[in-house]
Amino acid sequence: MYNPFSLEGKTILVTGASSGIGRAAAIECSKMGATVVITGRNKERLDETYLQLHGEGHIQLVADLKEEESISYIIDNVPVLDGCVNNAGITVTLPTSFINKDALNNVLQVNTISPILLTQSLVKNKKIKNGGSIVFTCSTSGVYNAVVGNAIYSASKGAINGFMKNAALDLAAKNIRVNAVSPGMIHTNILESGIISEEQLKEDMKKYPLKRYGEPEEVAYAMIYLLSDASKWITGSNLLIDGGLTLL
Amino acid sequence: MELKKFIENFASQFDETEASVFNADTVFKSLDEWSSLMALSIMAMVDEEYNVSIKGNDIKNSKTMEDLYNVIKSKL
Ligand SMILES: NC(=O)c1ccc[n+]([C@@H]2O[C@H](COP(=O)([O-])OP(=O)(O)OC[C@H]3O[C@@H](n4cnc5c(N)ncnc54)[C@H](OP(=O)(O)O)[C@@H]3O)[C@@H](O)[C@H]2O)c1
Numbered sequence: 587m588y589n590p591f592s593l594e595g596k597t598i599l600v601t602g603a604s605s606g607i608g609r610a611a612a613i614e615c616s617k618m619g620a621t622v623v624i625t626g627r628n629k630e631r632l633d634e635t636y637l638q639l640h641g642e643g644h645i646q647l648v649a650d651l652k653e654e655e656s657i658s659y660i661i662d663n664v665p666v667l668d669g670c671v672n673n674a675g676i677t678v679t680l681p682t683s684f685i686n687k688d689a690l691n692n693v694l695q696v697n698t699i700s701p702i703l704l705t706q707s708l709v710k711n712k713k714i715k716n717g718g719s720i721v722f723t724c725s726t727s728g729v730y731n732a733v734v735g736n737a738i739y740s741a742s743k744g745a746i747n748g749f750m751k752n753a754a755l756d757l758a759a760k761n762i763r764v765n766a767v768s769p770g771m772i773h774t775n776i777l778e779s780g781i782i783s784e785e786q787l788k789e790d791m792k793k794y795p796l797k798r799y800g801e802p803e804e805v806a807y808a809m810i811y812l813l814s815d816a817s818k819w820i821t822g823s824n825l826l827i828d829g830g831l832t833l834l
Numbered sequence: 835m836e837l838k839k840f841i842e843n844f845a846s847q848f849d850e851t852e853a854s855v856f857n858a859d860t861v862f863k864s865l866d867e868w869s870s871l872m873a874l875s876i877m878a879m880v881d882e883e884y885n886v887s888i889k890g891n892d893i894k895n896s897k898t899m900e901d902l903y904n905v906i907k908s909k910l
Contacts, residue, residue: 679874679877680874680878681871681874681875681878683875684875684878684879684882734870734871734874735870735871735874779889780889780890780891781874781877781889781890782890783889783890783891783893783894784891785894786870786890
């Protein structure tokens, strides 16, 4: 069947695949024909994702991206890839005057430093094929808009947006494409810290022109596009997936 | 933990509202300067000063300063 968005025959690494957007990305990529390598910290949750994958030959790697050794562990255990989704991420809500070094280091390590070093190592070790595609999960926050109390998180994602563009330029010589997706609020565990009450979330949803938050699959579909040959001439772009929020 | 000190810490997050406005019975969410950012600042202050994590719902369910003080005390 004619399908320019197919991932048939491609091998794709997804970080943060044990929950939320990463889980949906892994499952949807497998449904589009890819072999996936999934990684996350939590073995049980990673297993849950694994069980929902379609097809055969998928690999799971338990690794904590806060530890530097994890990157070499992943590099040593991944086959040569056609694509990589740098998606693992955390958040913290702290008004600017309450920012502290530990919270800052913690978020930057997972959201910014590890994805950059993982990308560097994959390329250096020739684990991404010529013609491959790298996708980052950015955010509207820090790229297109700002949210009260979200400064650390915005800094981490703004930095990734900058890295994505520059890596796109550097890696064009190897015909490796680098892009990002920027979701608005998506229904995942990331919202469940309780810092923001349920009522506030309901109010917040009404602000979206499309009147709801997104679903993890709705981000996964955009990732699939960027991973597939349908986007062969797209590099350095950051695709907005926000139900119209930033139109306002 | 002491109510008087808690009220001081709470009041110091505000810029426009006089410190004298704050007492045990103050219905803090009805203050003009109250906002979602202020709620986050109060949560961060409580975490810093008392090492207690309060949630959005704890603030929502507290009417007066003393109500919130009691929530924090129960989590110490
Ligand atoms: N949800 C939203 O509204 C939203 C909006 C914009 C952008 N995003 C971004 O989307 C990405 C995925 O978030 P999500 O909403 O799907 O959140 P989630 O459900 O909390 O999932 C986060 C994922 O990241 C992994 N992770 C966190 N810390 C890690 C570490 N130290 N080492 C390895 N893996 C780690 C988690 O693995 P374990 O559970 O195994 O630890 C989990 O698989 C993040 O980059 C986030 O910033 C989310």
